[in-house]
Amino acid sequence: MTVKSEQTRQLVADVALRMFREIGFAKTTMRAIAAEAGISVGNAYYYFASKDDLVQELYLQVQAEHAARAAEALKDAADLTGRLKATLHTGLDAMAPYHRFGGDFIATAIRPTSPVNPFAAGSSAAREASLTIFRTAVEAAKPLAPKKLRPDLPELLWLCYMAVTLFWVYDTSEGQQRTRRLVDGAVPLITRGLSLARMPGVGRILDDFLSLSRSIRG
Amino acid sequence: MTVKSEQTRQLVADVALRMFREIGFAKTTMRAIAAEAGISVGNAYYYFASKDDLVQELYLQVQAEHAARAAEALKDAADLTGRLKATLHTGLDAMAPYHRFGGDFIATAIRPTSPVNPFAAGSSAAREASLTIFRTAVEAAKPLAPKKLRPDLPELLWLCYMAVTLFWVYDTSEGQQRTRRLVDGAVPLITRGLSLARMPGVGRILDDFLSLSRSIRG
DNA sequence: CCCTAAAATTGAACGTGTTCAAGAAAAGTA
DNA sequence: TACTTTTCTTGAACACGTTCAATTTTAGGG
Structure with missing residues (x-):
């Protein structure tokens, strides 16, 4: 049945x-x-099987909501700054109803043994879905990001998203405005920072950073 | 009695x-x-009062151990790279015996209501003690860090330390060597990155970054 | 329709963190 | 010493997440 x-x-x-x-x-x-x-x-x-499994159900639902909202919002954004803002803000929108629950959620998710853990070894389906949102945000952005870090960018930005989420959990301001302002302030910094990648002195350090970042993830 | x-x-x-x-x-x-x-x-x-309070006891003990080991190791390190490596490695040394317990510890600590939470509103005594270690690591380092970000540096580095700790929790390699390599690889990147602060194109972005960082924390 | 195997459902039971009224021990006071 | 007050200690009790043997319900084949 x-x-x-x-x-x-x-x-x-x-x-x-x-x-x-x-x-x-x-x-x-x-x-x-x-x-x-x-x-x-x-x-x-x-x-x-457990109360944590219900948290995973929630996680999946929030993520689906994020994907849907992001797809809609990305239609109207062409440059990387706009696309990143759209991706992060729609993510916050999707989580919003559960803010009071954020602390418990993150405590559940961060446990290495948790099915919800986004850093879990291998790529869980949930994390892959979340990464895909950032991939499409980056790939279709014009002008294109510097070539040398284009392959790593989605994953690095996803990491920023995790950091923003952590900030959001602790943000007790009305409607979590502080997190919104953080996004609006940090995203232009990121995109402007990316353009530095082509400067001579910066290039070498960036190479080393990417090489370290890859060796850590590999 | x-x-x-x-x-x-x-x-x-x-x-x-x-x-x-x-x-x-x-x-x-x-x-x-x-x-x-x-x-x-x-x-x-x-x-x-709770099992979590015993975790706090552990946290304090590990931190005291870190402070003692760092003070010793910092005697032999003059430049920022060496001092940062010493600070991070002694931190890992202090945590080492509790690695198997790391997941539960971090799940406890990350909860906003936890007495152990390092991001808790206001400056908990525990966080302040940890910050002090980074302050002494930075202040006595020669050559001095770029002036404009010197006041923010300890807190930013402490944040990196939190990130390293998170990485360490998930690091299942023998003796957590991967985390050790991360520290050895990332610290020179940080110190070299700091020297970029004086470059013309970078300066403005850095100013904006610091301004955002301060407005977020204030 | 009836029978059997599988799926779905029940509720009592276990070990957990935590609480609390009650009591025992110590300290203070005369 | 005798008393009161404070500090310390006990163990039963509570609600929780979770398990599981037993039971009911459903699906499929004769």
């Missing part, structure tokens, strides 16, 4: 994510989820 | 930290700590 089963699974996920949003991670107990969904605790565990 | 009390507190801390090292964070239950220390569970809670 696949249809009813899928319904139950979806019900659990929906109830859990709604409760995450409305009352936070800690107060959303597995018992409360089950009660709200009208099923038994064990049944929730039949579909999600 | 202050002496006996202090003994009990110290006993709990010692037992807990030893168990963290030997069997990891998860297996070190509060009941196991109490049993090993020969006291009741409630009594352990009289001295440490």
Whole structure:
């Protein structure tokens, strides 16, 4: 019975994510989820092996939302600055409803054993999807980024995105405006910094940086 | 009765930290700590309000160890490259015994509500102590760093140290050699990068970067 | 329709971190 | 010494995430 089963699974996920949003991670107990969904605790565990797995469900949903919003916003942005801003801001938009839950989310995600961990060995599907957003942001940007760092740029920018996310978690300003300002201020710095890559003195250091960066990831 | 009390507190801390090292964070239950220390569970809670507080105890101890080792190593290092390497490597030395526990530690520390959180609002004593190590590493370095970013340098380097720590947590190579190589490779890049600060095209971007960095922290 | 295997569901049970009323021990006071 | 107050200690109890043997429900074939 696949249809009813899928319904139950979806019900659990929906109830859990709604409760995450409305009352936070800690107060959303597995018992409360089950009660709200009208099923038994064990049944929730039949579909999600752990509470962390529900966090992964959330992660996937936020990411899909990010991809959709970014694709839309990137239509109107041609240069790298605009495209990067669009990518980062839509990312923040997608996370926004879960801000109060950010601390618990990041604590779950950062654990090396977590299925949600973005730095996990190998490339998890979730991380790959997130990287793809940055790849399309960079690839279609005109003017093109300096050739020598073009292949590494998406991954480096994705890393910046992780840093922004961390900042966002700690940002208690109204609507997380500080993070918005950080993005607006940092992105032009990044793109202007990239143009320095062609300067003679900078080039050698950049080569060494890229070589180190590759050896670390390889 | 202050002496006996202090003994009990110290006993709990010692037992807990030893168990963290030997069997990891998860297996070190509060009941196991109490049993090993020969006291009741409630009594352990009289001295440490939570298991996270024991993590803070560990954090303080590792930091004191770092400060001591760094002070020693900095005696033999004059230039910034050497001093930075010494500071980072002694930091890794101090953490080394707890590597298996790194994932749990960082998950605890990153939570905004955690007493151990290094990014916590205001300057926690722990963070200030860690920052001081970087301040002395920078201040006494010859030749001096470019004037315009000298005041911000310790904090920026401390941030790099946090990044290195994160890398270290995920580093499963024998003895975390990869992190050691990262330090040895990245530090010369940083110091060489600093000397670029005086180049005309770079200067303006750097100014903007520093201004953004200050507005974010202020 | 009935029977069997698989899928789905239940709820009690386990070990965990944490709390707290109660009591024991120590310190202070006379 | 006898008392009060403060400090320290206990162990049972609570809610939590998680597990699992048992049970019910469904799917598929005769």
